Amino acid sequence: MLIDGLQCGFYGRDVFEELKAGGFTCVTPTLGFWEGAIESFDAIGKWRDMARANSDLVTIALKTDDILAADRYGKTALLLGYQNTNLLDGRIRYVELFADLGVRVLQLTYNNQNDVGSSCYEAVDPGLSRFGREVVREMDRCGLLVDCSHVGDRTTLDAIEWSQKPIAITHANPSSVFPHKRNKSDEVIKALAAKGGIIGCAAYRNITPVEACDRVDAWAEMVARTVDIAGIDHVGLGTDFSHHTSQTYLDWMRQGRWTRTAQYGAGSATNTAPSEKPAWLKKISGLAAVAPALAKQGFNPEEVEKITSGNWLRVYRAVFG
Template sequence: MIIDALQCGHFNRESFEALRRGGYSAVTPTLGFWEGTMESLDSLARWRDMERDNADLILIARTAADIERAEREGKLAVVLGYQNSNLFEDRIAFVEFFAELGVRVVQLTYNNQNELGGSCYEENDSGLARFGRDVVREMNRVGMLVDLSHVGDRTTLDAIEWSEKPVAITHANAASLFAHKRNKSDKVIKALAERGGVIGCVAYRNITPDAACATVDGWCEMVARTVDIAGIDHVGIGTDISHNHTPRDYDWMRKGRWTRSVQYGAGSPQRPGAVAKPEWLLKPESLQDVAPALLRVGFNQEEANKILRGNWLRLYAEVFRPN
């Protein structure tokens, strides 16, 4: 069974069927990037409707035990998450409200500086702001996982130190393996691991080595090098693959409402638009090929199981508050 800590796009019944065929036990979809409170509530409403309409396939998970229950029932567990904290709209009380509605993962910043701290794309990372410290501790209290994937290194280190529970980098690679602002330094990855956190290795071409995009064994070699940095208990999967994305979606992800200028996100002038999926991961169900490939690159079965599922499940159990 596989837990993927970050995907995005427009999910539908065909998406859920593909994920189940691929052996997924849980996935975290992205419910929002720049959306405020009302738009974020609309996203939650759509997912609740999808759960009702696809009750034979999916289950919205609020606890690690829910993921295990979904596995027993042959369903896909959905862990609801956002890639920005705009849903809180500067109101600390909204953290608890969204947790009560089932949100379990929130990234502190997306691609811009915000009230909580600095993004990886800012020239100057301000560090974790006073409001950011309050939000982190409130997320700890209500059982919501702090995600630091697009967050600047200084703010990331501040949040790791300030959080009373382990935190996550749900979708990034090691910058020492592929230099990119979106990827994380060895210093950050080691600090994350020292506090019990997990990093999810990405299969998004713009921030992933070419060899890791070419073959599943190449990707698992990258995972093995990440384990060399973080340790076997602190690496998982966070592919960042997308479902049914359109050019309009990419435009929204990169520009939101905040600019009229050209923005490339993790791309560049050389790679301005959508990039090709990895050759070995052209469809979501191909992720099942990772399990045997981890064994081929030198992991034993126990270690492979930690990467595929166990490390995320352990972290979720530590962070998510039971109902």
């Protein structure tokens, strides 16, 4: 089994065939970044249509058993998620509505502070807002996984403390391995693990060591260093792989509607273009090479299984059953 905690981009039958070729059991696609409620409802409708049109390849998962069933039938389970809470439009009741429509993962903030909490790019992170605490508890109640990948450290620590269930950092790396505002401190990762959570190691070039982008064995070594921090039960895969993206898509990810000025996300003024994919992961099916690379790092078969799928399944079971 192979589970990827976060992907993004434009999906179609070609991508679903690629996921099947790569042996994926479950993937969390990104349905939105900055969109409000109506646009986000539209995105769910679009994904339901795509799942029906490609029902021989994919299925939308609502429970962990749906993921296991998809694996038995040779399909890829889709765990619907958004990389922001803008879709709530400030309404606590929308958490339940989106959960009822099949959403299972919500990132608290994207690259900007919102009414829930702070992003990783703010100069000051005051932590979860009062509304943010309400959202986290409501997500617990409704079975939505709290994602803190682009979230500031103080807000992340607050979410870990406030949530009554494990939370996730679906796509990031340790900042002690690769210093970047988008990556997570050892303090945050250890706090995450202490509450049963998980970090999905990313393969996004802007937040990943050069060597780990050049060779899968070096990427597996980065995963091993993450395990040294979090423990074997709290590390998974969260590639942040993008399908069929363009500069227009990248500009929307970085700027949304909130600014007229240039924004670079995890890039910089000298690194504005879409990042080149890792040499060993030009196609997402290349992630199948990770399991053998982890074994070369000294992980036994049970430990490889935990990293490639088992740890995600444990967290999913704890959050939404």
